[in-house]
Amino acid sequence: MSLTSLSIAELQAQFRSGAASPVEAIDALEARIAALDGRIHGYLSRDFATARALAEKADVSLPLGGVPIAIKDVINVKGEPCTAASKMLLGYTSTYDATVISKLRAAGAIPFGRCNLDEFAMGSSTENSAFGRTMNPWDFSRIPGGSSGGSAAVVAADEAFAALGSDTGGSIRQPAALCGCVGLKPTYGRVSRFGLIAFASSLDQIGPFTKTVRDAGLLTNVIAGRDTMDSTSLDVPVEDATALLGQDLKGVKLGMPREYFISGIDPQVDAAVRAACKHYESLGAEIVEVSLPHTEHAVSVYYVIATAEASANLARFDGVRYGHRAQTENLLEMYARSRAEGFGAEVKRRIILGTYVLSSGYYDAYYLRAQKVRTLIRDDFTRAFEQVDAIICPTSPEPAFKAGDRSDDPMKMYLADIFTIACNLAGTCGVSLPCGFATTDGVRLPIGVQLIGQPWKEARLLQIAHAYEQATSWHKERPVL
Amino acid sequence: MDDQFNVRYTAQLARLDLTDAEIEKFQSQLGQVLSHVEQLRKVDVSAVAATAHANAVTNVFRADESRPFFSQETVLSNAPRSANGLIVVPKVIE
Numbered sequence: 186m187s188l189t190s191l192s193i194a195e196l197q198a199q200f201r202s203g204a205a206s207p208v209e210a211i212d213a214l215e216a217r218i219a220a221l222d223g224r225i226h227g228y229l230s231r232d233f234a235t236a237r238a239l240a241e242k243a244d245v246s247l248p249l250g251g252v253p254i255a256i257k258d259v260i261n262v263k264g265e266p267c268t269a270a271s272k273m274l275l276g277y278t279s280t281y282d283a284t285v286i287s288k289l290r291a292a293g294a295i296p297f298g299r300c301n302l303d304e305f306a307m308g309s310s311t312e313n314s315a316f317g318r319t320m321n322p323w324d325f326s327r328i329p330g331g332s333s334g335g336s337a338a339v340v341a342a343d344e345a346f347a348a349l350g351s352d353t354g355g356s357i358r359q360p361a362a363l364c365g366c367v368g369l370k371p372t373y374g375r376v377s378r379f380g381l382i383a384f385a386s387s388l389d390q391i392g393p394f395t396k397t398v399r400d401a402g403l404l405t406n407v408i409a410g411r412d413t414m415d416s417t418s419l420d421v422p423v424e425d426a427t428a429l430l431g432q433d434l435k436g437v438k439l440g441m442p443r444e445y446f447i448s449g450i451d452p453q454v455d456a457a458v459r460a461a462c463k464h465y466e467s468l469g470a471e472i473v474e475v476s477l478p479h480t481e482h483a484v485s486v487y488y489v490i491a492t493a494e495a496s497a498n499l500a501r502f503d504g505v506r507y508g509h510r511a512q513t514e515n516l517l518e519m520y521a522r523s524r525a526e527g528f529g530a531e532v533k534r535r536i537i538l539g540t541y542v543l544s545s546g547y548y549d550a551y552y553l554r555a556q557k558v559r560t561l562i563r564d565d566f567t568r569a570f571e572q573v574d575a576i577i578c579p580t581s582p583e584p585a586f587k588a589g590d591r592s593d594d595p596m597k598m599y600l601a602d603i604f605t606i607a608c609n610l611a612g613t614c615g616v617s618l619p620c621g622f623a624t625t626d627g628v629r630l631p632i633g634v635q636l637i638g639q640p641w642k643e644a645r646l647l648q649i650a651h652a653y654e655q656a657t658s659w660h661k662e663r664p665v666l
Numbered sequence: 667m668d669d670q671f672n673v674r675y676t677a678q679l680a681r682l683d684l685t686d687a688e689i690e691k692f693q694s695q696l697g698q699v700l701s702h703v704e705q706l707r708k709v710d711v712s713a714v715a716a717t718a719h720a721n722a723v724t725n726v727f728r729a730d731e732s733r734p735f736f737s738q739e740t741v742l743s744n745a746p747r748s749a750n751g752l753i754v755v756p757k758v759i760e
Contacts, residue, residue, distance in 0.1 A: 280740045373720040387719045416726035417719065485703040496680060503681070505755055507744035516756045517681070525683035533682060537673055538696050540680040547670075551703065556716035558709050563717055596698050612720020 188213040189343040190663065193252055193400040196346055200245040207240035207251030210346075211297065214253055218298070218344050221666060225320050227329075227339035229258045229299045230266050236297035247293030249407055254289055255348035257336050258299040259306055260391065261380040262286050265296075269382050270314035271304045273508045273527030283380020284415065285349060285391050285408045292407040300348055301335030304529045305499065306356055306384045308332050309601040312592045313531045320588075321364060322664040324628045327585040330360030333394070337364035340394045341631075342666060347404055348394040353385050354487050355580075355605025357392045358617035362580035362633020365619050365662065367650070368394050369401045372640045373612035374419035376405075377412030385494035386417070388487075388609040397660060398618060398651040402427035405643060421641050429648035434468045437649060439636075440475030440573035445604055451583040457621030457632040458579045461653060465577070468652055475573060477565040482558050483607040484599055489542050489555035490610075496539030502527060534595060559610050566611040566637075575649050576637040579604055580617040584630035604635060613640045616650050619659035631662075671700055 188210055191199065199205040215233050222228050236253060243251030256262055259269045261279035263286075268274045286296055303313035311319045311334025319334045321327040322342040329338040333350030337360035340348050350357045352370035361368025369392045376391045383389060393404035406427065411420040441462060446455065462472050504510035504523030511522035528536070542551035569576060582603060591597040608615040620634035634653075638646030654660050673693045677684045684692070738751050747754040 277744050280736060280743060374723075413728055417721065417723055419721055419723070479709070482706060482709060485706050488699060489703060489706075500681075504746060506753060507746075510746035514756050516758050519756055520681040521683040524681060528682075530688075533684065533688065534692055534696060536680050536682055537676050537684075537692055538699060541671060541676045541696075544676065544679060551706075553716055554706050554709075554711060555703075556718060557711035557714040558706055560714050560717040561709065561711070563720070595695050596702060599699070610717075610720075 187217070187343070189217045191346065192396045193249070193346050193403055194397065196252060197245070200251055207243040207245065207295070208237060210251065210253055211236050211240045211295070214297070214344065221342055221344055224325060225322055225338055225342055225344065226317055227301055227319050227335040227342065227344055229268060229270065229301050229316055229335070231298040232265055233297065236295050239295045243295065244293055249289065249403065250293030251295065252293070253295045253297045253346060255298045255300050255336060255339050255345035256286070256296050257302055257333050257348065257350045259302060259351060259382045260285060260349060262296050266299060267382065268316070269305045270302045270316055271527065271529065271532070272315045273502050275509070277507055281380065284377035284412045286380065288408050294407070298345070300333065300339060303332035303334070304532050305382065306332040306351055306353060307495070307531050307535055309355070309359060309598055310588070310592065311335060312588060313529060315529050318588055321585045322666060323365065323630055324585065326587055327630070328363070328588050330363035330581070330585065332356040334360045336394045337361050337366055337368065340364070340366045340396060341664060343663065347396070347400055349391055350394055351381055351389055351391050352609065353388045353491060354609050355602040357394065358580050358605050358615055358633070358635055359602060361394055361617045362635070363585040363631065365631030366394055366396060367398055367401050367616065367618045367660070368392065369405060369616045369643070370608065370614060371405060371409065371643055372614040374417055374421070375614070375641070375643070376408050377415040377418045379412055379414035383498040385491040386498060387494060388491060398647050398654045399427060399430055401616065402430065402647045424644050426643045426647055429644045430651045432648055434465065434470040434649065434652050437470045438573040439465055439470050439472050439575055439577045439649070440569055441472060441577055442475050442477045442480065442569070444477050444480035445578035449582065450579060451623065453623035454579050454581070454583060454632050458634050461620040461634045462577055464653060464656065468656055473573060475569045475576065477569060477607065479558065479561045479565050480607060483562055483610060484603055486555045486558045486562060486610060487602070487606040488538070488599055489551050490559065492535045492539030493543050493552050494539070496536045496543065499532070499536055531595070562607055563611045566607070566613060570639045574639065575646060578635050580633035580635040584623040584625060584632060608637050614638045614643050614646055616646055618650050618654055619662070621659060671697060
């Protein structure tokens with residue numbers, strides 16, 4: 186068995202017993218990536234020289250000592266590129282570490298590679314990358330999900346032990362489901378966003394992609410916590426996210442939202458998630474039906490709020506201080522042309538939509554109204570969490586779809602996020618983990634089950650996820666590559 | 667859908683040059699998205715407060731103290747054009 190197939194916890198056991206060293210882990214990754222990534226294209230850049238230097242002096246007694254971590258190319262790592270998969274930032278070099286990177290370094294981890302994504306994290310398939318799409322490791326003709334498709338694909342393909350991504354409307358959970366790994370979106374405010382290129386500031390949250398639920402907890406423990414550089418990160422005590430792993434599910438109540446088990450879901454996804462619910466019952470959990478009555482409005486609310494915030498956040502890309510600059514001698518023309526040349530189609534679409542819903546005369550009708558419906562969506566969750574410890578539902582309505590299938594149909598693409606968006610609007614935590622396979626055109630494609638937990642209760646959420654993971658073997662399956 | 671939606675004008679507000687082909691395409695694609703968003707009009711929000719953020723945070727203060735910051739060289743390292751420690755842009759005043 187190759188080193189690269191190990192989980193973080195298994196790799197650390199090898200480090201600590203002396204069976205393997207951090208330098209050997211870097212070497213194994215480099216060989217695996219050299220052999221595979223030409224076909225998968227999960228990485229936009231790698232820096233093995235720096236990684237090896239860090240591995241040589243790694244202290245394996247630290248919480249993540251010597252563990253290499255892949256980083257979505259939208260999180261700043263000092264001295265490395267950070268393109269956001271956009272021509273706008275081609276040639277940009279980060280001048281500082283994001284807070285999550287400082288925290289990883291302090292815990293001994295080694296950031297070594299930059300994962301592909303939809304440009305500026307806008308998309309559900311990673312086809313919006315300006316540098317080419319990422320392949321789903323289970324079927325190269327299919328998409329890995331998005332926007333953190335590179336992070337999901339490299340973990341699923343054993344080209345990384347774990348990765349960081351960001352999740353604004355499902356960008357961690359949906360690709361995790363489609364690639365067959367674990368993806369956690371922490372509670373909004375749990376993890377600092379300082380150094381994350383902002384897409385929609387009231388929704389963005391950084392989180393881990395891992396091979397196991399335990400690993401997701403290990404990474405969360407390191408990156409969580411209040412940061413004075415991000416005033417939306419909250420001063421809530423950071424509980425050990427792995428503290429409850431292994432505890433049984435006696436007394437745990439899970440809610441199946443009736444609005445999430447609807448016609449239109451792929452029948453194999455529906456069957457697998459229902460089977461997971463049954464399995465939970467056999468593990469001692471109680472399954473009840475709950476209602477999230479404003480679910481049908483989540484996609485609309487999201488595409489107003491997220492694009493509005495994006496149009497404001499992306500105003501900074503004007504060709505002046507960094508990023509692409511168009512060659513012209515007129516300042517206003519320089520702004521408009523730099524942005525026209527630097528941004529891809531989906532980013533332009535969202536800037537236009539966001540600018541429109543914020544513009545004079547339309548603000549109340551669209552933006553303010555969406556913020557009010559957001560309150561109703563949040564209240565749905567608050568009420569549901571009075572009855573249950575977590576909500577259980579599909580992560581994605583279907584398994585990975587074929588590349589090109591909907592890349593020119595934004596509305597159809599937006600509906601791919603239908604089950605993940607509400608969690609961001611409510612600001613709570615959610616995790617996707619493998620729960621089976623669909624067979625489509627003769628290929629096996631992973632299916633993910635999503636658990637949405639109460640705010641700040643990541644430890645409880647991971648306990649519930651871990652109980653199912655340990656009772657099944659889905660997470661042990663790997664694509665044949 | 668909203669017949670006031672005008673991509674050409676909105677693109678000017680956003681300081682974004684679009685080609686005629688892009689304008690035509692976005693007009694139809696985003697028109698579709700806005701039609702979908704129209705369903706929000708059905709929701710009674712008359713007694714609902716807006717949620718701007720998942721966690722209501724107000725007035726986050728920190729001490730007004732100087733802290734280490736980037737060197738001038740670092741700040742300018744990604745600038746498309748710079749000279750004499752300044753970022754160079756096209757002439758603004760005629």
